[in-house]
Amino acid sequence: MKYISVLGATGSIGTQTFEVVRSHPEEFRITSFSFGSNIRIGKELIEEFQPKFVSVATKETAEELKRTIQHPCLVYYGEEGLLEVASDPDSTILVNAVMGSIGLIPTLAAIDEGKTIALANKETLVTAGHIVMDRARRNQVDILPVDSEHSAIYQCLNGEKKEEMSKMILTASGGSFRDKSRQDLQGVTVKEALNHPNWSMGSKITIDSATMMNKGLEVIEAHWFFDTPYDDIEVVLHRESVIHSMVEFLDGSIIAHLGTPDMKVPIQYALTHPERLDVQGGKRLNLVDIGTLHFEKMDTKRFPCLAYAFEAGRTGGTMPTVLNAANEAAVDAFLKGMISFLEIEKCIESAMNRHEVIRKPSLDEIYEVDRTTRHFVQTLNV
Numbered sequence: 001m002k003y004i005s006v007l008g009a010t011g012s013i014g015t016q017t018f019e020v021v022r023s024h025p026e027e028f029r030i031t032s033f034s035f036g037s038n039i040r041i042g043k044e045l046i047e048e049f050q051p052k053f054v055s056v057a058t059k060e061t062a063e064e065l066k067r068t069i070q071h072p073c074l075v076y077y078g079e080e081g082l083l084e085v086a087s088d089p090d091s092t093i094l095v096n097a098v099m100g101s102i103g104l105i106p107t108l109a110a111i112d113e114g115k116t117i118a119l120a121n122k123e124t125l126v127t128a129g130h131i132v133m134d135r136a137r138r139n140q141v142d143i144l145p146v147d148s149e150h151s152a153i154y155q156c157l158n159g160e161k162k163e164e165m166s167k168m169i170l171t172a173s174g175g176s177f178r179d180k181s182r183q184d185l186q187g188v189t190v191k192e193a194l195n196h197p198n199w200s201m202g203s204k205i206t207i208d209s210a211t212m213m214n215k216g217l218e219v220i221e222a223h224w225f226f227d228t229p230y231d232d233i234e235v236v237l238h239r240e241s242v243i244h245s246m247v248e249f250l251d252g253s254i255i256a257h258l259g260t261p262d263m264k265v266p267i268q269y270a271l272t273h274p275e276r277l278d279v280q281g282g283k284r285l286n287l288v289d290i291g292t293l294h295f296e297k298m299d300t301k302r303f304p305c306l307a308y309a310f311e312a313g314r315t316g317g318t319m320p321t322v323l324n325a326a327n328e329a330a331v332d333a334f335l336k337g338m339i340s341f342l343e344i345e346k347c348i349e350s351a352m353n354r355h356e357v358i359r360k361p362s363l364d365e366i367y368e369v370d371r372t373t374r375h376f377v378q379t380l381n382v
């Protein structure tokens with residue numbers, strides 16, 4: 001039996017994590033979890049999985065939840081509540097599926113407690129990869145990827161010598177606007193941007209997929225996950241989302257990870273590693289039905305956010321923090337109808353151009369850069 005705590009229980013990755021646990025009650029047990037303000041789903045999860053405690057976003061939500069639940073669990077809230085879940089003494093695995101830089105400190109807390117980290121929170125490595133990976137090494141903690149691309153690379157490297165890798169190849173679906181020119185993107189709506197052709201994801205990550213920032217953040221994550229230079233990371237457009245990523249070796253051989261676009265597969269692999277279990281109800285890949293796979297070179301003029309991410313990663317220091325914070329603020333503004341889709345890119349570029357890099361930032365410096373960058377973007381007159 002593996003005991004699991006979850007951050008971000010009512011989001012896309014969180015709810016699918018509970019589906020995995022629900023399918024294998026003999027293997028997993030949820031001991032605690034956090035969610036924001038979705039009391040309806042949160043209450044259902046509490047009654048079904050009966051955790052020892054949960055955490056929500058605000059004091060008001062906590063008080064409302066206490067009045068409605070029947071299962072007698074403790075209810076925490078805010079950042080302190082996230083730390084309670086991350087440090088839960090009864091769990092051995094933390095699934096970090098919250099969105100945003102708020103996931104960083106709980107990750108570090110769980111590492112200090114010696115927990116295995118199943119990481120779906122991109123910002124943890126993008127903003128503070130040097131701190132997180134060093135802390136994990138010193139505590140001898142495994143950080144296992146939940147993103148389908150990084151899980152694919154992790155599995156492609158199983159049994160292989162890392163030093164014999166030539167490069168890793170991340171695949172990108174192209175998002176909801178992959179067939180549109182930049183001219184076509186003038187005036188696209190939020191509803192259009194949220195219509196992803198392959199994956200079912202949350203709104204923020206779906207917008208990131210449309211701008212290709214999601215893939216850019218994954219490039220930075222891959223650099224930290226696998227200690228790989230940016231020159232050895234390539235991104236290719238792959239419309240079918242069948243090959244989740246590939247690894248090329250020195251002899252020219254390429255190992256690819258294939259599967260249907262189902263996030264329960266990498267979630268479950270992170271929970272069961274190094275073993276595997278059947279993904280109940282999952283659709284199996286049938287290559288005969290698919291027939292043909294397509295690959296295209298990434299056009300960074302069409303998708304400048306990918307170029308921004310490579311630039312930020314190579315610059316290092318606090319520049320990835322700026323990239324992430326500016327993107328989060330800009331995407332939030334787009335989803336609220338305050339800026340246009342193409343103005344997301346302008347916000348990120350402006351924030352990066354004004355920033356003076358701190359080479360080896362502390363956590364306090366990272367948070368200050370994050371705060372000032374968000375404020376800058378929020379006050380931009382794009």
